[in-house]
Amino acid sequence: MKSALYLYNTISRKKEMFEPLAPPFVGMYVCGPTVYSEAHLGHARPAVTFDLLYRYLMHLGYQVRYVRNITDVGHLENEVDDSGEDKISRKARQENLEPMEVVQKYMNSYHTAMEKLNTLPPSIEPRATGHIIEQQQLAERLISKGYAYEVNGSVYFDVEKYDSMHSYGILSGRVLEDMRANSRALEGQDEKRGQFDFALWKKASPDHIMRWPSKWSDGFPGWHLECSVMSTKYLGDTFDIHGGGMDLIFPHHECEIAQSTASQGHSPVRYWVHNNMVTINGQKMARSFGNFITLEELFTGSHKMLVQAYSPMTIRFFMLQAHYRSTLDFSNEALLAASLGLQKLLTAERTLASLKPSDESTADIRGLSKKCYDAMNDDLNTPVAIAQLFDAVRIINLVNDGKEKLSAADITSVKELFKVFVHDLFGLKAGESVGNDKLAGVLQLLLDMRQEAKARQEWSVSDRIRDRLSELGITVKDRKDGCDWEITA
RNA sequence: GGUCGGUUGGCCGAGUGGCUAGGCAUCGGUCUGCAAAACCGGGUACGGCGGUUCGAAUCCGCCACCGACCUCCA
Incomplete structure (x- = not known):
């Protein structure tokens, strides 16, 4: 181990020293995409963030099992709407496809984009539809423990009951009583006992395409069940890291904690790690704002808001230039700046390869590596690490101009610095060379x-x-x- | 309304109670047939008002503004 890695744990709101449950093994579960539309900019942030963490943990010598799910049962489009149509079903109906065709199509799109971003594939990529039985089993277990109830073929989690025994809202800092006081009762029918109860199993309406048989009804699993099931199935009752976007903290991850705690007495997760969101020109990216950009549009420059194409490596570098827990604002100006900065970094590396060694060094490059590790250990502070790399760039150029000197040993260690940080950890690679x-x-x-x-x-x-x-x-x-x-x- | 986070120079974006973040742009210079590229160097900053302190952009309070979540969302 190089030295202690500190990660910000959402549940304690503090940076904590990372100590795996059973070293050298590390279990990490990250919420992946719901595959009902093209991979977009929002998907890239967690993918790059946790790819970085994955790479760093491996670099530190850990043996990491990285699980990232594919949600291929569309969450309900509108819970209040009794039609209970989910995203994938709707898309399938609109495009006249089998739901699994929709899933396959967009899963492929996601994988292609992730590969271009040079993210390493996860160790296991489980799909919700492949774990229907386990999800039913968990729902059943929650019923038998008294934390869930069946109504009209649907099964709901009893949040009130859970809150009286444990504490609902510990991750997001919510208090059930306050939530009650601050929300209007939803209008109309509701078969749920409490307004914050959530579905574990939902009975399918007659025209709902995605459905599976169960003892309660022909239906489909609820929103949050898949992650509880798949994370513990592959990583155990307690595992090290659970990651995802900040928008998932509530209700998704909160419900995961409730389900697992109700079923096994404790939360399975030791470190909750959340990346912040992406904004575009200062606004949240959303379809309704018309600033929704897919990764393919970004790579080809085909979106009307883009003045040019930005390479996957530019996107990756841009994301690494900001800390993962800060919001990151996309604009043409910022992306262009990132693209030029990346070029400068990679150009310097080429210069480095042809640098002539001197007998002695006049520039001090020792310390750079330690500063980079220190930055990484401080909750993955990539912007600070990158700043160190640019210090190295300046020295490389000065040496190349004959204004400073580096010994052969020092040149070797700068090369090592670039190899480790630019390539192994940050996953940046030089642009396309000539095809042939x-x-x-x-x-x-x-x-x-x-x-x-x-x-x-x-x-x-x-x-x-x-x-x-x-x-x-x-x-x-x-x-x-x-x-x-x-x-x- | 509730919970949480933020407000840094032309733009993006780190950070610390006193010591230059970094990138892009800009300006000056080197190089060049011209141009580009490449390289070197300089300047501009910490939302407002109070407080704590020898000293605060960094800690505390108030105010203003922005954002995220509270419904599916990466």
Whole structure:
């Protein structure tokens, strides 16, 4: 272990030293997407955040089981609406598809986007539909323990009862009594005993497509059950880390705690870790605001709010430049800044590879690595770690200019620093190289001819080559000794 | 209304009771046939009003504003 990692635990509201239950093993469960539409910007934040945590834990030497679910039973679109249609069913009806076709389509979209963002695949990616039986079993267990009741073929969790025995709201800081005082009673029929009770099993209306048989009714599992079931099934009754977006704290994670505590006497989770939300031009991203951007639109620049495309690595770097518990505001200006910053970082790494060692060092690069680790250990403070990397960038460039010197040993340790932080932990990789060697060869030929033209002072020829390549999205970069090129579009 | 979080320089975004965050932009310079690229360097900051303190942007109080959650949501 390098040193102690501190993580902010939502339930204690403090940074706590991370100590796994059974080292060297670590169990981490993260709430994944409901697959009823294209993967969007909001999906990227937790994916990148917990990918970072996953990578860091492994780097520290832990053996991590990373479980991230796919919710493929659509949560109810509108609980009050008695039609009880869920998101996936609705989408299936609208697009005239099987629900599982909808699920497959958007799951593929999610996976593709995640791969582009260079997030490592989880160890297990369980799906709600694959755990219907276990969910029924948990519902049954909660009934037998007196924490749940059946009405008209549906099963509800009795929040009042639970609150009288334990305490409902410990994660989100809510008090049931206050909630009662501050919310109007919902109008109309409700088969629930208490207004805060939530469904464990829901009877399907006749036209509801996704349904499974059960002792209570043909229906489908409730909102929060799948995560309780799948996390403990694969990670045990008590596991180390449960992650997800902050918007899931209430009611989703609160209900998970209630279900598990009611069924097994204690919460299964030791550290609750939540990432903050993404905003766009200062506004929450929501369909109703018209600022809803899918990851594919971002990567291709096809959304009307985007002035250009932003590469997956730019998105990733942009997210890492902010702390995961801060809201992160997307704008063209901010993304462009991130993209240029990333380019600078990666360019310096190429410079580093060709640096000439000196007998001694005049620049101090020791300490940078420790500062990076310190930052990571302080609740994954990636922006501070990145600032250290830019310090290294400045030194690399100064050495390259002959204004500072680095010994061979120091150069090696800077290389190691970049390898560990830029690549292994931050998961950043250099942009696409040329698809194949032939193109590289052709380019080299063109650039050689341009150099010769320049030597003969035939500027019209050399400029023409440069301009035509530029139109093709290839930027020619003249250097003191020869020239370099980069695919920029 | 309730709960929680935030307000940092042109933009994004860290952080600490006294010591330059960093990136982008801008300005100056190096380089260059020109341009771009690349590199170096400089400046501008901590919402308002009180308080604690030798000293606060950092702690406390009040006010203003913004956001998240309270319904599905990453």
